[in-house]
Amino acid sequence: MGRELTIAILAIAVVGLLHSTAAQKTHVVGELLGWLVPPGGNYTYETWAATQHFAVGDLLVFNFTDGDQDVARVTREAFNKCNSTDPIKLLTTSPANFTLDTTGEYYFIGTKDKHCQLGQKLAINVTAEHVSPAPSPAPRSGPVTYVVGDKLGWLVLPGGEYAYEAWAYGKTFIVGDTLVFNFVNGTQDDVATVTKSAYENCTTNSTIAVYKNSPVSILLNTTGEHFFISTYDRRCLLGQKLAINVTSGSTVQPPSSHSPSGSIAPSSHSTPYASGPGAASPPFSSAPSRIGGGYTFLLIAVAAFFY
Template sequence: MGRELTIAILAIAVIGLLHSTAAQKTHVVGEFLGWLVPPGGNYTYEAWAATQHFAVGDLLVFNFTDGDQDVARVTKEAFNKCNSTDPIKLMTTSPANFTLDTTGEYYFIGTKDKHCELGQKLAINVTAEHVSPAPSPAPRSGPVTYVVGDKLGWLVLPGGELAYEAWAYGKTFIVGDTLVFNYLNGSHDVAVVTKANYDSCNTSSTLALFTNPPTRITLNSTGANFFICTFTGHCAGGQKLAINVTSGSTAATPPSSTATPPSSGAPPPGSSANPPPGSPTSPNTPSSPTPEGSAAASLGAAGLSATFLSIALALLF
C-alpha cells in the first residue's frame, strides 16, 4: 500500500512538473526593437504589451546595450513619476531576465538620464495562468475612424513593422471605417498594394497612391488590405500595415505576412539613426542576445527532473 501511494505521488509530481514548465512563456520586451528610448513615447511598449498575455511563471527578457541602457523594476508610484531613486530591483547587464512569480501589476523603467520620461517604461498585469482569448467585442453602432499609429503617426520605426502590427492588434475593422495616415508631406506617402507587393515591398505598381497628408482611406470592401510607403527603404524598414476588414463587428485575424525584420546595415531614411524631420531621436537598436533561461532551457530542466523521478519510480520495483 505504501509503495502504491509513493508511485501515485511521484506520477502526479511528474505530470505537474511537465505541465507547469510547458506552460511557461518567454516574452522578449519589444521583440527585435529591444529595450531603448522608443519613438512615439510610451505608446511603443504599451502597444507591445497589448499583444501579450503574462502569467505566473513566465519570463520577461530585456535586451539592451550595456552602459547605454538599464532596467529597473519599480512601484506604481515611482513608475508614474519616473522616480528611479529606490528601485525594487535594478539590472544593468543585458539580457536582463525577470521571472514573473506573483500575480498583479509589474512596472519597469529605464533609469538613465531622461529615458523614462521619453517613454522607456513598461507596465504589465500578470494573471495566475494563461487563459483563452477574450470574447469578441460587442456590436458597434456605426463606422469608426482610426488614426494609424495614433500619436506615433505614419513613419519608419526602428522596430520594423512590429509597431504597426501591435497597433492593429485587437482592433476590429469593418466596412465603412476610415483609416487616417498622418505623416510629413514630402517625406512619406501611402500606397494601397497587393499582398505580393506588400510581402516583397515592391513599389513599382500600386492599387492607389496618396501623397498629401493627412491621407484618409475609407474601407469599402471586406478582406485583406495592405498599405506601404513607397519611399526608398521605408517599406523594408517596417513602414507597412496589413489589416482584415469584415462586414460586421467580429474581430478579424490580421493577414499573414512573409515579411522579415530589417537586416542589419545602413538604416533606411527615417529610421532611428536617420529620423525624419520632427520625429524623436532614439538610440541605436541593440543586438538581441539569446535570452538566458529561455523556455527551451526550462523544458530541458523539466526533462532532466522527470528523468530523476522516473529513476525513482524504477527503484521501487
C-alpha cells in the first residue's frame, strides 16, 4: 500500500511538472527587431507587449549587440524617469534572460546614453497563469464603419509602416464594412487603392483608384486583402499605408445603433464606395492573407495613440 501511494504521489508530481513546463513561454522581446533604440519611439515595445500574455514562470529574452546595448530591470519610478543609477538587475551580455517569477508589473530600460529616453524601454504585467483563449466574438448584427487611424486620421505616423498595422490589429473586417479615410484637403494628401506588389514596393504610378477629397469612404465589397497607400512624396515609404484582410463573415443584418469600440455606425447617407470627385469603381483584391494568417510581428506602432 505504501509503495502504491508513493507511486501515485510521484505520478501527480510528474504531471504537475509537465503541466508547468508546457505552460511556460519564452518571449523574445521585439522578436526579429531585438532590443535597441526603436525608430518608433516608446510605442514600439508597448505595441509588442500588447500582443503577448505574460505569466509566472515565463522567460523574457532580450537580444542585442554586446557593448552597444544593455538591459536593466528597474522600478516603476525609475522607468518613468529613465533613471538607471540604481537598477534592480543589470545585464550587459546578450541574450539577457529574465525569469518572471512573481505576478505584477516589470519594468526594463536600456541604460546607454539616452537610449531609454529614445524609447528603449518596456513595461509588462505578469499574471498568475496563462488564460484560456477568449471565446469567439458574437456574430455581428450589422456592418461597421471603421475610421482609419481613429482620431489621428490618415497621415504619416511616427510608427512607420507598422503604425496602421497596429491600428488594424484585432479588428475584424467583413464584406459590407466601410473604411473612412480622413485627411486635410488641400495639403497634397490622398488615398489610393493598389495591388499587393504596389503596396509592398510603394509604387505610386500604378494605382487602381486614387481619391483626393476627404473624407473618403470605401466599401469593402470583396473578400481577400485590400491595400491602400498615399501617393504623395515619400509618404508611403514613411509608413502611410494600410493592408487589411476581409472575410465573408455571416449574413449581415441591418446595422444596429451601437458600434464596437473604435468604430462608428454607418450613416444611411454615407457614400457606398468613395466620396469626392473622380471616384472610380471599387477595387478587387484576391491577394492571399498576410495579416489575418497569424501575422503578429507588430514592432513599430503607435497603438497608444489610437485608444
